[in-house]
Structures are given as C-alpha cells and as structure tokens.
Amino acid sequence: MNSQSNKIALKTGAINRRHQRSRKEESEFGKAGKEFIICPECDSVFFDKAWHHRLEEEKNAHLKIDRKIKFELCPACKMARDKLFEGELVISIKNKELSVKNNVLNTVKNSDKQARERDPMDRILRTEEKADGIHVFTSENQLAVRIGKKLKSSFGGSKLQIKHGGEDITRVYIEI
Numbered sequence: 001m002n003s004q005s006n007k008i009a010l011k012t013g014a015i016n017r018r019h020q021r022s023r024k025e026e027s028e029f030g031k032a033g034k035e036f037i038i039c040p041e042c043d044s045v046f047f048d049k050a051w052h053h054r055l056e057e058e059k060n061a062h063l064k065i066d067r068k069i070k071f072e073l074c075p076a077c078k079m080a081r082d083k084l085f086e087g088e089l090v091i092s093i094k095n096k097e098l099s100v101k102n103n104v105l106n107t108v109k110n111s112d113k114q115a116r117e118r119d120p121m122d123r124i125l126r127t128e129e130k131a132d133g134i135h136v137f138t139s140e141n142q143l144a145v146r147i148g149k150k151l152k153s154s155f156g157g158s159k160l161q162i163k164h165g166g167e168d169i170t171r172v173y174i175e176i
C-alpha cells in the first residue's frame with residue numbers, strides 16, 4: 001500500500017468513527033451549508049464558500065469531519081464541458097520559426113499553471129489551432145488579458161489588442 005492510499009484509509013476511518021450522529025443532526029449540518037464538494041474531474045474542493053486545491057483540503061481536514069461530502073463538477077469543469085469561456089486569446093504567429101511557436105506554447109502553458117496555483121477556477125479550458133492562429137479559451141476573462149500581456153512583453157515587436165465584447169467575454173488578439 002502506498003502512502004497516498006494509507007492517507008485515504010486513515011481519513012475514511014476518521015469519518016466512519018464520527019458517523020454515529022442522528023439524522024436530525026445530519027440535516028442540520030446540511031442546512032448550515034457546511035458541506036464539502038469534491039470535483040471528480042479536477043479534484044478541486046469546495047468549502048468555506050470557495051473552491052480550493054485538494055492540498056488545502058488536507059491542511060483543513062479537521063473542518064471536514066462534521067460536513068457532508070458531495071461529488072459535483074466545479075464551475076470551471078462545467079464550463080469546459082459546455083464549451084463556455086469568458087476569455088479568448090487569439091495568437092497569430094507571423095514568425096514561422098519553430099522555436100518561436102514552441103516558446104509561445106511554453107509561455108501559455110506556464111501562465112495556465114501559475115493561474116491554477118493562485119485559484120483553481122482560473123485556468124485555460126482548451127486551445128484550438130485554427131487558420132488564423134492558436135485560440136486559447138480561459139475560464140476567467142482577465143486570464144486571457146494576462147497571457148496576452150505576458151506574450152507581448154516576451155516577444156518584442158508583437159501587437160496586442162484587447163476587446164471587451166458583450167456577454168462578459170473578453171477577446172484578446174496578439175500578433176507575434
């Protein structure tokens with residue numbers, strides 16, 4: 001048994017020991033909204049009115065003891081499933097050197113990682129390569145702006161355009 005499954009077994013044990021509460025108590029906990037929601041897709045965890053990384057849940061495991069645990073897709077995974085987005089960044093690469101494209105893709109990937117570390121709901125949902133460039137769809141409109149600005153500062157001579165459209169969608173265009 002590896003250390004991960006050991007940890008899970010211990011945690012389950014703790015929950016079971018506490019599982020002798022009455023039904024009334026159970027429903028009162030439910031009413032208080034004291035529940036943990038775990039996203040089965042990305043493993044993010046909801047508690048205290050916000051989504052957290054699984055790691056933060058481990059640190060706050062003591063809070064979990066009296067709460068119900070539900071499995072439900074988080075808002076970002078729901079957006080990805082429904083092909084929704086708040087930000088769209090279109091990267092058009094005029095410089096055809098392969099290293100430029102690789103650097104662009106690495107910058108995009110790192111920005112996604114940094115955003116997720118700050119907030120698990122702030123992320124790139126998907127990327128698509130189309131005739132006019134690489135389309136990057138984000139769960140939060142400011143992330144598309146941030147990645148656009150990061151690319152602009154990384155690639156000299158690039159042109160950036162930010163358009164705040166209707167429906168709360170921000171579109172960012174960059175030519176590198």
Ligand SMILES: [Zn+2]
Binds near residue numbers: 042075076078
């Ligand atoms: Zn999720």
